[in-house]
Amino acid sequence: xxxxxxxxxxxxxxxxxxxxxxxxxxxxxQVDEEKIFPEKNIAELAELGLLGSIISDEYGGAGATxxxxxxxxxxxAKACAxxxxxxxxxxxxxxxxxxxxxxxxxxxxxxxxxxxxTLGAFCLTEPHAGSxxxxxxATATVDGDNYIINGQKLWITNATHSDIFLxxxxxxxxxxxxxxxAFVIEKSKVTSGxxxxxxxxxxxxxxxxxxxxxxxxxxxxxxxxxxxxMGAGLPIALKSLDTGRIGIAxxxxxxxxxxxxxxxxxxxEREQFGKTIGKFQGISFKLAExxxxxxxxxxxxHRAAWMSDQGxxxxxxxxxxxxxxxxxxxxxxxxxxxxxxxxxFSKEFPxxxxxxxxxxxxxxxxxxxxxxxxxxxxxxx
Numbered sequence: 001x002x003x004x005x006x007x008x009x010x011x012x013x014x015x016x017x018x019x020x021x022x023x024x025x026x027x028x029x030q031v032d033e034e035k036i037f038p039e040k041n042i043a044e045l046a047e048l049g050l051l052g053s054i055i056s057d058e059y060g061g062a063g064a065t066x067x068x069x070x071x072x073x074x075x076x077a078k079a080c081a082x083x084x085x086x087x088x089x090x091x092x093x094x095x096x097x098x099x100x101x102x103x104x105x106x107x108x109x110x111x112x113x114x115x116x117x118t119l120g121a122f123c124l125t126e127p128h129a130g131s132x133x134x135x136x137x138a139t140a141t142v143d144g145d146n147y148i149i150n151g152q153k154l155w156i157t158n159a160t161h162s163d164i165f166l167x168x169x170x171x172x173x174x175x176x177x178x179x180x181x182a183f184v185i186e187k188s189k190v191t192s193g194x195x196x197x198x199x200x201x202x203x204x205x206x207x208x209x210x211x212x213x214x215x216x217x218x219x220x221x222x223x224x225x226x227x228x229x230m231g232a233g234l235p236i237a238l239k240s241l242d243t244g245r246i247g248i249a250x251x252x253x254x255x256x257x258x259x260x261x262x263x264x265x266x267x268x269e270r271e272q273f274g275k276t277i278g279k280f281q282g283i284s285f286k287l288a289e290x291x292x293x294x295x296x297x298x299x300x301x302h303r304a305a306w307m308s309d310q311g312x313x314x315x316x317x318x319x320x321x322x323x324x325x326x327x328x329x330x331x332x333x334x335x336x337x338x339x340x341x342x343x344x345f346s347k348e349f350p351x352x353x354x355x356x357x358x359x360x361x362x363x364x365x366x367x368x369x370x371x372x373x374x375x376x377x378x379x380x381x
Contacts, residue, residue, distance in 0.1 A: 003302075005067070012053075012064065013071045019044060020079035028080040031208035032353050035200070037161060038208045041083040045076075046116025051087060054243075055094050059106055060114035066243065066308040070250040070301055077254030081357035082208030084254065086119065088247040089157040093120025093166045096240040097184065100227040109164055109184055121162035122244075123153040123214060124237050130154075131370050133234060134177035138169040138216065140226075147226065148193070149183060149219040155364070159197050159212040163187050167216070168233045180233035184225045185216070193218035205356030242315050243308060244365045245322035249301040252322075252361040253294065256329030259336035259354040260290050266340055266349075277339070286335050293328040300324055316378035323371035326361035333358050 005013065024041050031038050045051055054069045055061025062068075069091070077084035094113035098106055113120050129136040138151025149169055156165075165185040172179035187195045198213035227236060264287055267278030277283045300321040307314035333355035337344035344351050362368045 005071070009065070009068050009071060012068050013075060015048065016050065016072045016075040017078075019048070020075050020083075024076065024079035024083055028082075029347075029350065029353070031080060031082055032205075033207075033347075035207040035210075037210055038080060038083050038086070039161075041080060042086060042116065042119070045083075045087060049114070051090050051116045051119075052094050052110075052114025053091060055091070055098055055110060055114045059094075059098055060111035061094070061098075066246060066305040067302060069243075070246055070305045073247050073250040074254040074257070074301075077251040078258045079254075080208065081251065081255050081354075082206050084251045085206055085209040085360075086158055088244065088251065089122055090120045092240050092244045092247065093122050093164065095243065096122075096166055096182075096236060097227065099239065100182065100232070100236045101184075104224070105184065105227065109186075113164060118163035119158040119161045121156050121158045121165045121214070122237075122240070123156055123165050123167040125154050125156075126152060127154055131367060133168065133237065134180070136168065136170060136180065137173075138167070139173065140169040140171050140181060140183060142171075142223075143220070145223055146220050147183065147223060149185065149216045149221060151216050153214045153216075155201070155211055156214045157209055157211055157364075159214050160200065160210045165195070165214070166227075168237055169216075171230050175231065177234050178231045181230050182227040182233040182236045183221060184227065185219060185221055186225075190219055190221070192220035195219055204359055205353065206360055238315075241365055242318045245318040245371075246301060246304045246308065246314075248361050248365050249297070249304070249318075249321040249325040252326040252329040252358055253297050253301055255354050255358045255361070256290075256294055256297065256325075256332040259329075259333040259351055259358075260287070260294060262349065262351050262354075263287065263290070263336035263339040266343075270341075283339060286339060290332045290335055293332055297321075297325040297328050316375055319366075319371040319374040319378075322361075322365070323368040323375075326358065326368060329358045330355070330362060 049062045052061030053064045057063040126136050140147045167183045170179045194217045196215040200210040270277045304317040304321045336351040
């Protein structure tokens with residue numbers, strides 16, 4: 001096995017690393033403190049064509065590998081976790097439409113996302129349908145040549161800045177999961193009914209990524225805005241989440257790396273009892289454990305990404321990566337705070353932000369309890 005990156009992957013990683021460290025990192029504290037949507041960061045990524053990294057070049061994307069996608073999200077998250085979440089969800093929506101849509105739908109919607117003209121919003125979760133999406137109440141009712149969409153979605157990333165919403169809704173609630181279809185709603189094109197965006201949630205972290213409830217009230221859309229056949233909605237969503245979970249693992253890895261780098265630097269500078277604290281075994285062993293967890297995390301993330309690039313089924317491997325890496329990163333950020341001592345509890349140092357931001361990676365795109373369920377099922381249990 002060859003663990004080296006190819007020239008294109010190295011080039012993109014270095015390009016994104018420079019951009020993120022030079023531009024995103026200096027803005028990250030203000031983005032967090034003032035809950036600012038990082039529009040400058042997103043515009044700079046769009047200018048480089050990185051909002052559609054894994055989208056095919058014929059639809060305006062970069063046509064990059066999933067490995068490359070993981071690398072760029074890792075580097076972005078290392079500088080600004082909020083920006084990585086925005087990028088991940090937008091890319092996932094664009095890729096879902098490319099994967100499941102017909103040629104007309106691809107040409108109509110995907111280039112707008114890949115270019116950064118609009119962000120994408122993935123609308124699956126509901127008040128009573130979180131870990132079990134088959135319980136969703138949102139409906140899509142046929143009305144001549146149109147559908148009427150009604151329902152509420154929760155925890156929608158990018159809702160405030162998106163024009164393209166990928167919405168799962170049931171055409172026949174009696175069929176359960178088999179009645180769920182996928183629809184594209186262009187908010188700016190809605191002329192009948194209303195798409196209402198709720199106020200951003202007051203979250204523990206990821207303050208620059210605005211997360212809102214979205215309400216669809218008698219929203220009329222043309223029939224041609226349905227992706228695939230009736231009942232294809234949940235498979236489309238789950239296929240998207242297979243790739244999305246690789247992105248979440250990469251985000252968590254980047255946050256963990258940022259915390260590790262900060263802790264290692266602090267341990268080499270802070271002195272107590274006549275020597276730097278990194279010379280004490282209690283601290284050096286913590287850093288060694290953190291390094292081991294991050295290295296294992298990278299291998300699991302890249303394995304799932306490689307399998308995706310090879311066209312192999314990777315549902316279990318994506319779940320393994322997402323669950324393991326997010327939990328490992330949470331442990332790393334917690335230890336980074338302890339290594340900083342009292343200063344780790346202060347906003348003067350970024351480690352407390354890293355610890356807050358990483359918590360979401362264990363929850364969204366399927367809680368880690370659900371990932372264990374997915375893994376167990378793939379083991380035949």
